[in-house]
Every structure is written in C-alpha cells, then in structure tokens.
Amino acid sequence: MAVVTGSSRGIGAAAAEHLARRGAHVIILCPSSSLGTASADAMRRRLVRAQVESVVCDLARLDQVRGAAERITRLVGGRLDLLVNNAGVAALPHTRSPAGFEMHFAVNHLGHFALTGHLLPALLSAPRPRVVTVSSVLHWLGRCRAARPHAPRRYYRWPAYFDSKLANLLFTRGLTRWAQTRELPLRAVSAHPGLVDTTLGSRALHADGRRCEARLLEWMQARWHSPDQAAWPLLRAASDPHVTGGEFFGPGGRWEWSGSPVHVRAARRAHDDRCVARLWQLSQRLSGHPFPASSGWPGRRGEDP
Numbered sequence: 598m599a600v601v602t603g604s605s606r607g608i609g610a611a612a613a614e615h616l617a618r619r620g621a622h623v624i625i626l627c628p629s630s631s632l633g634t635a636s637a638d639a640m641r642r643r644l645v646r647a648q649v650e651s652v653v654c655d656l657a658r659l660d661q662v663r664g665a666a667e668r669i670t671r672l673v674g675g676r677l678d679l680l681v682n683n684a685g686v687a688a689l690p691h692t693r694s695p696a697g698f699e700m701h702f703a704v705n706h707l708g709h710f711a712l713t714g715h716l717l718p719a720l721l722s723a724p725r726p727r728v729v730t731v732s733s734v735l736h737w738l739g740r741c742r743a744a745r746p747h748a749p750r751r752y753y754r755w756p757a758y759f760d761s762k763l764a765n766l767l768f769t770r771g772l773t774r775w776a777q778t779r780e781l782p783l784r785a786v787s788a789h790p791g792l793v794d795t796t797l798g799s800r801a802l803h804a805d806g807r808r809c810e811a812r813l814l815e816w817m818q819a820r821w822h823s824p825d826q827a828a829w830p831l832l833r834a835a836s837d838p839h840v841t842g843g844e845f846f847g848p849g850g851r852w853e854w855s856g857s858p859v860h861v862r863a864a865r866r867a868h869d870d871r872c873v874a875r876l877w878q879l880s881q882r883l884s885g886h887p888f889p890a891s892s893g894w895p896g897r898r899g900e901d902p
C-alpha cells in the first residue's frame with residue numbers, strides 16, 4: 598500500500614506508475630478531483646492489473662490534509678507501507694495559504710508534515726513502513742529560517758522554494774530521530790530527482806507574465822531528465838531493502854542533475870539539529886500537533902527531535 602502526493606503529473610506520476618507496475622496498491626493524492634481521476638484511469642488503462650485510487654487534497658489546507666489522511670486510512674484498511682511526500686510548488690509570487698502561511702512552506706513542507714503525522718497510525722501498522730520526502734539539489738541554497746519561515750517579512754520567490762527544500766531534509770532528520778528514540782521501525786528517507794522536464798516553476802512564471810524566465814527554465818529542465826528517469830532516486834529510497842533512516846538519494850551524474858540513483862550528500866545546514874528542533878516545534882504548533890509528543894504507542898516513550 599503506497600501513497601504518492603502530487604502524482605497527477607510529473608515525477609510523482611512516474612513514480613506512482615512504477616510502483617503500480619511492481620504490484621503496489623497506489624493512492625494518487627492531488628488537489629484536483631478531475632486530474633486525480635483522469636490519472637488513475639489512464640494508469641489503469643496502461644497497466645491492466647494496476648490497483649490505483651485517487652484522493653483529493655490541497656496540501657495547503659490543513660483541514661483537507663486531516664480529512665485526506667482519514668480517507669487514505671480507510672482505503673488502505675488501516676495499514677500503509679509507503680508514503681512518498683513528493684508534491685511541490687516553485688517560484689510562486691508571494692501567496693499565502695488559507696491559514697496565512699507562505700505557500701512554498703505550506704505545501705512543500707507543512708502539508709507533508711501534517712499528512713505524515715496524521716498517517717502515523719496506519720504507517721505504524723505496517724511491519725517496515727517508509728516515508729520518502731522529495732527535496733532538491735537546490736536545498737544547498739536554502740536557509741534555515743525557523744523563526745518565521747511561514748510568514749517572512751521580505752519575500753523572494755526562488756529563495757522561498759530553496760528554503761522549503763531544505764525544510765524537507767530537516768523534516769526527514771527530525772522524523773528519523775522521532776522514530777529512533779521511540780524504537781519504531783519507521784524509516785524516513787530523502788531523495789531528489791535532479792533537473793527534470795516538468796512544469797514545476799514554469800507554470801507559475803508563465804501565469805505571472807515572466808515568459809523569458811519560464812522558457813529558460815523549461816529549456817534547462819528539458820535538457821536533462823525525463824520524469825521517468827528522475828523517479829529512480831525516489832524509487833530507490835522507497836524500495837532499497839538496505840536503506841536506513843536519514844539517507845539521501847539523488848542522480849549520480851554531473852552536478853546531480855541526471856544519472857543513476859546514488860547516495861548523495863546534503864548541505865551541512867540539513868544536519869543542524871537546532872534547526873531540526875526549531876522547525877519540528879514550529880510545524881507541530883502550526884499544524885495542530887499531529888505527532889504525539891510522548892507515549893503514542895504502548896510501552897514506548899521518546900523525546901521530540
């Protein structure tokens with residue numbers, strides 16, 4: 598049983614299809630009901646025996662995230678083996694979520710933080726559950742602004758994206774620590790796809806009239822990976838039996854833009870435990886404490902990251 602967020606298109610769609618081809622029962626999570634249904638139908642047409650369902654959820658809306666987690670828990674019969682936190686937005690103009698949080702932070706990090714927390718009972722019912730969170734090589738340019746990442750005083754569209762991709766890695770480190778101190782079998786892993794021919798970033802730039810920037814981005818993305826190839830680091834993170842919590846996979850080629858999936862290095866900031874702790878506490882508070890602080894499971898206690 599696997600959930601892939603943002604799998605109506607792009608890398609998520611490719612990853613979901615690979616998983617379905619390998620026999621996984623896959624749930625496509627995306628914000629549009631029509632796109633989700635169309636993607637699931639298309640996948641069933643291509644793979645006759647594919648078990649695919651779609652769940653609608655706008656990750657920027659925490660009420661929808663909670664509802665989607667309940668729906669997913671019912672669909673998977675209370676047991677989820679794999680969650681791939683892949684959905685993402687990039688290069689948006691300054692926009693806030695309905696709860697007032699900066700949109701890259703809200704979708705790329707906070708929505709996934711809350712979804713993972715609400716799905717914990719289902720994940721922990723599986724024998725070896727895994728959470729794969731999709732970052733980017735651009736996390737190297739991100740800063741840990743744990744004081745106010747949800748409501749920055751000054752806004753720049755690309756740095757907001759870079760920061761959210763660093764937050765994805767800080768979350769994986771926090772989740773690894775959270776599970777390890779409770780001696781839970783959950784493994785949290787990160788992956789990044791390289792530079793990929795999708796609409797990420799360019800949709801927002803086109804909508805904002807930044808056509809030259811959009812075309813340059815599309816030209817660069819189209820030169821490197823297809824979504825199919827770019828899904829490999831995610832799939833290795835999701836399925837390699839030797840993976841341990843906190844590992845990070847990406848393409849092994851030049852500048853990690855394309856190539857076969859290998860272990861990759863994260864920026865030193867992604868290992869900063871003070872940032873991990875601050876981001877964890879902030880995310881818990883903003884999303885209504887989806888991670889139980891102490892003894893969520895009988896006989897096991899643990900510290901927060």
Ligand SMILES: NC(=O)c1ccc[n+]([C@@H]2O[C@H](COP(=O)([O-])OP(=O)(O)OC[C@H]3O[C@@H](n4cnc5c(N)ncnc54)[C@H](OP(=O)(O)O)[C@@H]3O)[C@@H](O)[C@H]2O)c1
Pocket residue numbers: 602603604605606607608609626627628629632654655656657682683684685686704731732733734789790791792793794795796797798818
């Ligand atoms: N493309 C690249 O070069 C690249 C490089 C590094 C990392 N990445 C990472 O790879 C991941 C996938 O990106 P992609 O390139 O495949 O992008 P994409 O083609 O634009 O797909 C993004 C997916 O996320 C979904 N999504 C967007 N906002 C959402 C929301 N509020 N709630 C739920 N789902 C939402 C989209 O749904 P709709 O289409 O219905 O809006 C879509 O299915 C992202 O995390 C991104 O940061 C991409």
